[in-house]
Amino acid sequence: MAISSLLKGDHRALAKAITLIENNDPRAAKVIRNVFPYTGRAFVIGVTGPPGAGKSTLVDKLIAHYRHKSKSVGVLAIDPSSAFTGGALLGDRVRMQSHNLDPNVFIRSMASRGGVGGLAKATRNAIRLLDASGKDVVIVETVGAGQSEVEIVKVSDATVVVTVPQLGDEVQIFKAGLMEIGDIFVVNKADLLGADRMVTYLMSGIISKEGWKPPIVKTNAKTGEGVEELAMALEKRKTFISGGKQAEKRQTERISAELAVLVTERMSETFSKALVNDDELERIAKLVVGKRMDPETAAKKLFTKLWKKMVA
Numbered sequence: 001m002a003i004s005s006l007l008k009g010d011h012r013a014l015a016k017a018i019t020l021i022e023n024n025d026p027r028a029a030k031v032i033r034n035v036f037p038y039t040g041r042a043f044v045i046g047v048t049g050p051p052g053a054g055k056s057t058l059v060d061k062l063i064a065h066y067r068h069k070s071k072s073v074g075v076l077a078i079d080p081s082s083a084f085t086g087g088a089l090l091g092d093r094v095r096m097q098s099h100n101l102d103p104n105v106f107i108r109s110m111a112s113r114g115g116v117g118g119l120a121k122a123t124r125n126a127i128r129l130l131d132a133s134g135k136d137v138v139i140v141e142t143v144g145a146g147q148s149e150v151e152i153v154k155v156s157d158a159t160v161v162v163t164v165p166q167l168g169d170e171v172q173i174f175k176a177g178l179m180e181i182g183d184i185f186v187v188n189k190a191d192l193l194g195a196d197r198m199v200t201y202l203m204s205g206i207i208s209k210e211g212w213k214p215p216i217v218k219t220n221a222k223t224g225e226g227v228e229e230l231a232m233a234l235e236k237r238k239t240f241i242s243g244g245k246q247a248e249k250r251q252t253e254r255i256s257a258e259l260a261v262l263v264t265e266r267m268s269e270t271f272s273k274a275l276v277n278d279d280e281l282e283r284i285a286k287l288v289v290g291k292r293m294d295p296e297t298a299a300k301k302l303f304t305k306l307w308k309k310m311v312a
């Protein structure tokens, strides 16, 4: 793996490294270890919202905005559904293809084996690769249809929730828990009827977090109307979160949460392996089958035994 090419921003090296991460290849850990010291510069924007809200169209316009300011951009289009089929979102790349030939724009659809948890880990590390490769801005798009949009908060400096002015969507946004995660709210498709109603509705549900009151921006992603305003809101957010004690606290919290997940994962793996190779499992299972022990007590017994063996 050509780390030096990756650090210079080479897109082929970047693509290869992301594939390693996606496949949970053992070599991925080494790549991350090598690039990690070069991370922490990029501004990470998460874009989420209901299917078809216009997220990709909006991302395309944001890319144009940042390119106009000579900033390089990396985009990850996360597709949680394809985590199971192994496919990747074609539509997104088509939607953003106006930037396909730009050497300062890297767009990648991402899936992952290992469900939502695997995808979250893969996304986090793919962001690190883009960051280390010198991308000024990293945009992560996820469909708000499950747990993936909650995960996006953990990796983004600014979470943009994209809504549309259509009847029924109000309920959907509340249900999906999107009100809680937005740092900036967008009412896209503002050319459609009901945009102002949606703004009013959002205003009633806005939650301030740590001194940040999420702004609401109306956009028409097709024409680009409102995109400058969105970019300004993002810039404000960037200023708000950078530097100071607050930033350090946020980062420490994030890394703590990540470490907790990694350690738990490791423990679970270690225990699973140990259990499979333990003939005690079958013996105790038979006790439970024979009604001489209940499952909870049996599990506790097995756990204690494995634990002792491990720390010995």
Ligand SMILES: Nc1nc2c(ncn2[C@@H]2O[C@H](COP(=O)(O)OP(=O)(O)OP(=O)(O)O)[C@@H](O)[C@H]2O)c(=O)[nH]1
Pocket (backbone or CB within 6 Å): 050, 051, 052, 053, 054, 055, 056, 057, 058, 091, 092, 095, 143, 188, 189, 190, 191, 192, 219, 220, 221, 222, 223
């Ligand atoms: N009228 C109108 N249509 C829009 C606007 N923005 C996007 N669209 C259209 O909405 C459709 C969906 O746009 P996408 O950008 O693919 O939406 P998305 O949220 O990325 O969709 P998924 O990734 O599939 O969830 C496309 O046909 C767009 O052309 C807008 O501001 N107004």
Ligand SMILES: [Mg+2]
Pocket (backbone or CB within 6 Å): 055, 056, 057, 092, 141
């Ligand atoms: Mg999309």
